[in-house]
Amino acid sequence: MTAHSLPFCDGSIDVGIMDNVLEYISEPGPLLAEAHRLLKPDATLFVGVPGEKGCHADTDHKIFYNEERLIRCH
Template identity: 50%
Template structure:
């Protein structure tokens, strides 16, 4: 099995509790920041695409894209750091638990900015300390300052930072699903 096939199997192992949390708590919250056409970069097994049926997903794992397509979702294969869309295509982009997997995120962030319309938004989610440590595929840990700094380097203005499921320092240390989310807008 290749590394991407292993990771796809790992994604399919998410719990029912995790799916309920995403559909009833996380996705409604992040969706309110994403009007219009939305791209889900790193769509995985399509949970966000099932929640937001008008969104388009991309992933670098062929099995994940095929899985999403069998569910009737609009998912497309992307090459590393190359989104298969023209300039200024989307009103919003979601990168939910993606950036921490990318050792050198600059090319990917530049691609995201390229496909954004003027005044479009990006919602980025990254794991907290326990979540980061729990996955050997994670390459870069982001705290608030590092996440904001990276995105501001590409002309994205911070609109809001929040933690999920709720902000609490102790959850950062003891809950794998604890994440930092940032909402950024193209200037």
């Protein structure tokens, strides 16, 4: 299983949670596209990312997401 090809049918998920994931990925577009494929049209995806202090505390974090960047992310 890879993040770009999850073994679920299109539009089969009601609710998704992606907590402390995006900040580790340099190119989040493919993962978000896969999440979009899996979600039903009226589904909700909850995304959690660390604040600035938490993000800079881990050298493995690739991207800091402030509110504007998170909204633009796709």
